[in-house]
Amino acid sequence: MDPIAEFQKERKERIISYGNDKTLSEVTKNFCDITNEKKYSYNFSWLGRPIIQYPQDMMALQEIIWEVKPDLIIETGIAHGGSIIFSASMLELLGGEGEVIGLDIDIRPHNRKEIEAHPMFKRIRMFEGDSTSPEIAEKVYTIAKKHNKILVCLDSNHTHEHVLKELMLYAPLVSVGSYCVVFDTVIEDLPETMFTDRPWGKGNNPKTAVWEYLKLHTEFVINKEIENKLLITVAPDGYLKRIL
């Protein structure tokens, strides 16, 4: 077998074996339970802007962006701007004219100032408002018409109702072969006591929204290989690949 194919085969087999490994899943669950409680996802920055993510998920997104080569990335949930700067920087590396749309209900002035001053802002458009409002959706759809390969990342309000609405609005824009990445599906798997001060929790979160959406939308499948290889992710069942 040629060495490249052999490497790929070995990697695939190893990743499949992770999916059936009870010890690994216990270690991973412990890590996720403890680090989520300790706000680990707030520790990192991408090109100078705080990004509220686990580094493993950013590695997966880098792989997806390289594979799909989108010319538009639509993101709900900007916060400090780290994730839209991440996406813009990946599009910069791809070359071409790719751009990022970021949506947030509340773009704080200090964050807006830093994002707008960032060298990657040249590839970013931000819209302030509820990501599920008709006015915001219309703006997104107008821009999306000019693009061929679209990737969507959902990371705003994490209630079932809100994420389901976002999925219904923005997942249809995802190109065949591309992804809709739904973050914070992990909420379903974390201890119930962790979200007493939040409107979301077990039974009401991005993962339950994904499950409901997928019942009627067979054009998407969960790419389990991604979470199996990452082991540590905030998006289990959240890497949705459009196959039809």
Ligand SMILES: C[S@@+](CC[C@H](N)C(=O)[O-])C[C@H]1O[C@@H](n2cnc3c(N)ncnc32)[C@H](O)[C@@H]1O
């Ligand atoms: C978890 S943060 C986003 C983190 C960001 N994607 C990153 O990786 O750095 C969630 C953001 O969603 C925004 N948000 C909450 N409800 C929203 C809504 N209904 N529409 C749009 N954005 C919303 C919040 O203002 C907050 O900035």
